[in-house]
Amino acid sequence: MRILIPITNFGHGGGARVLSRLASAWTAAGHPTDFLVDARSPLPYFPTDAGIRRFDSNGLVDGPPPEGAAFASSGNALSIYRGMHRGLNAIGGSYDVILANHSLTAWPVRFASTGAARKFYYVQAYEPEMFQLDPGWKSAVLRHFSEWSYRLALTQIANSPIYVDHASIRARTWIPPGLDVSVFHRRSTMPSFRQDDSPVVIGTIGRSEATKGTIHVIEAFERLHAMNPRFRLRVAFGNLPEGWSHPGLEVVVPRGDDQLAAYYRSVDILAAPGTVQLGACHYPVLEAMASGTPVVTTGYLPASPENSWLVPVRDSEAVAKAILDVVATPEAVLARRLDLAHAAVQRFSWEQVSQDFLQQFAAAPAPR
Template sequence: MNIAIPILTFSKAGGHRVLAKLASIWCKNGHNVEIILCYESESYFPLDGKIKITHLRGKSVFDNLGKIIEYIHNNYYKYDVIIANQNRTSFYLFLGCIRHMNFSKCYYYIQAYEPEFYSFGFTKGLDNFFKVYAAISYYLPLKRVVNSNVYLNYKNLQAKRVVYPGIDLELYYPKQLTFFSKRIKIGTIGRNESWKGTADVCRAMEILKSEGIEFDFYIAFVDFDTIPHYFVKPDGDSKLSNFYRDMDIVVAACKGQYGAIHYPVIETMAVGTSIVCTDYYPSSEENAYKVDGSSPRQIAEAIKHIIYNKEEAINKRVQALRDVQQFGWPVIAQKFLDYLKEDEI
């Protein structure tokens, strides 16, 4: 099968991580994969060496737009499948195929409800435009595949197929599930966006410190001004998996689009560390400590509960490890490939 994936540029975003892994697995399984780039860049995530990378190198934003549309149009019959994964590239795919009047090979892999992302000032005054732009993309005649059950019927987004994001279960392997450090280690992923919840986690740590709870606090990637803590940059899956494994408790307090999949949650579950999190799949009362991400007090109370009830925490770790097996990359990649081979979604 010949598969094309048009993207704007490579980045450290989780969506590109998923595409890189899917493309690499498909390539290793004998399929031809081409990644088409609007802007020249290098992949942060490992790619199989057989993947073809096409840099279009336009002179401006509009030149790039024209080049990728024309490239898709000219090479339309070369591909069996073309996959867009972001609202802008979905329009590029649509416009590149419209003159052929055939969208049977056009897929749109949706990894979040993107209109809600334009509520945080990312686009410097153009938020309302891009909200509408992203929302309209879900009406394009592309075969929609979403990465979580919550998006099958979410506002104006409708889909019929789900392919979860995956994790490398050989790399994110579990530690001894009964282990806790003598001095509890609590970790979180630092992100500047308010909806990522890092500031709320920091406030929870301040509550714990004020109550005399002894612990070490670790923030990864983006530092925050809070209580004394360790700041680390575990770049790459190997270091990141070690970071999660070294913690006794990880807190993931992201807000919004609840029921979707949040990488820190499934990665923490996979390595056997206790997870305190908001309502993201597959967290439940049996495998996690679920909290209101806007409540530092709830986060602090959940952490204290773990510290004083370790036997319960161990049981939840065991269940979490069972529940996370569904995210293994070979299963995920094959499921997506099976969908691509079907005539209609």
């Protein structure tokens, strides 16, 4: 089958990464896949083997990018979605599957005339909740558009169980984001805390959004380092509070998945205490678990009390106590938890995830 993925631009976020990898996996499996993207968008940040077809505001597909034009979604929404709709009208009928993947792309996908193409909507987050975090009339409008998008006549697939029949979402099944298990492989030896004077390196992915919980990791680290200077903090990508520094801090900037996987294997404990949409998939949790690193989290898939250390949201003291518990865990018990974590991530391989999608695509009825 031929698959088309309409997007506004090639972004840097986890959702864009998922689409790039899925498109490559489907192409490799003999299902040619193309992105349909605004002509002004840069090349993919996450490499993909899929084809790239571009539209302009008039819907012209595969035309040259406008000279000197810089892409910015702000202020260009009307031209983007008008062009996407017209582009879908032009080429959508030559595909078997069209996959919307964001609340705003769902609208042109739903109302474009695309013949017998089956239309799907991959719900990667409950977007109204994210828009609700920002005040102002624009966010209010976007929140309503995203809420209404779940009522469109598209076959929905959620990316985690918490979004199945959640609020206005009508997904009846879920397929998680994937993981390259050959890159995010288990470390050769598990962390050891037997020597009381050896460093304990706490890792976290630095994010500026308050919902990601970086500040709670920082506060937990400050508490632990004050108790015992053996505790260190290694933050990937920075994004720390302005002006904050610490002698026990190290900032690293992994480039690409190979270096990111090496980062997870370089820390003794990974803390990911996000505050929203608990029970959803969260790449730092998934990747650290696959890498054989103990995880302290507020409860993101696939973490559980059996394979990780779960803490309440916005509770720096609980994060610190959980880290101390990891350090005090007997080696045999720690090894068992890490075994369970490794087993939990196996269903997230790209091979399995891409096949799950293909089965859903094949099973859906053709439009009437």
